[in-house]
Amino acid sequence: MYIVMLGAPGSGKGTIGKILSNDLNLVHISTGDIFREQINKSTDLGKKIKKYLDDGALVPDDVVIETIKARLLEQDVESGAILDGFPRTVAQAEALRDFFENNKPGAKRVAIELDVPDDEIIKRVVNRLICTNKSCGAIYNKETKPPKVENVCDVCGSPLKRRADDNKETVTKRLKIYHENSTDLINFYRNNNALYSIYPQNLDVAVKSIKEFLKEYKRK
Numbered sequence: 179m180y181i182v183m184l185g186a187p188g189s190g191k192g193t194i195g196k197i198l199s200n201d202l203n204l205v206h207i208s209t210g211d212i213f214r215e216q217i218n219k220s221t222d223l224g225k226k227i228k229k230y231l232d233d234g235a236l237v238p239d240d241v242v243i244e245t246i247k248a249r250l251l252e253q254d255v256e257s258g259a260i261l262d263g264f265p266r267t268v269a270q271a272e273a274l275r276d277f278f279e280n281n282k283p284g285a286k287r288v289a290i291e292l293d294v295p296d297d298e299i300i301k302r303v304v305n306r307l308i309c310t311n312k313s314c315g316a317i318y319n320k321e322t323k324p325p326k327v328e329n330v331c332d333v334c335g336s337p338l339k340r341r342a343d344d345n346k347e348t349v350t351k352r353l354k355i356y357h358e359n360s361t362d363l364i365n366f367y368r369n370n371n372a373l374y375s376i377y378p379q380n381l382d383v384a385v386k387s388i389k390e391f392l393k394e395y396k397r398k
């Protein structure tokens with residue numbers, strides 16, 4: 179099964195996506211993580227896209243689509259994956275649909291929308307801390323989920339840091355861009371009868387409810 183996580187930046191796509199990835203044994207693919215890695219390694223792609231991430235703007239559709247298609251052809255995602263942060267536009271959603279129709283026609287596809295009010299998003303994002311160890315990637319919140327030791331990951335002991343684009347100005351911009359595309363994107367999946375929307379106020383309750391939905395969906 180391929181699960182698309184939809185929701186504004188800071189809505190919990192990464193946190194919930196990683197829990198589902200562990201529990202359902204599906205590879206977690208985040209386009210944001212792929213792009214940040216390319217930027218850190220100063221690859222040609224990294225150099226090309228850095229300005230978009232710094233500005234909180236969307237990377238052009240053709241670049242994102244090529245990146246995700248290449249990733250989805252790798253062997254570890256043959257039986258499914260969780261897509262976090264892709265698609266973000268209807269053009270990307272259509273490209274993904276076409277990719278599946280051409281390459282994995284029988285694959286089950288479903289979208290989960292995390293619907294969180296903007297004021298809560300801003301609070302979450304400016305307080306967000308992320309483990310610098312890429313293979314861990316645990317996510318904390320200075321107010322609601324602080325690490326036991328300041329700036330140290332509870333899981334692996336690596337230092338924590340704030341993402342460069344997790345400041346109020348950039349988040350406000352990212353939210354505006356999200357809302358420009360989200361209605362059409364959500365409608366795209368709603369019209370395909372493969373959308374589950376939830377306001378994840380409590381993490382455990384949200385995960386349980388998403389898993390119940392996925393179980394039902396798989397059975398259909």
Ligand code: AMP
Nearest residue numbers: 209210230231235236237242263264266
């Ligand atoms: P994220 O980690 O999902 O918040 O993504 C961080 C940044 O990466 C975004 O603000 C965009 O600049 C870029 N990005 C990630 N995924 C996409 C996408 N599907 N389309 C366009 N830009 C993206």
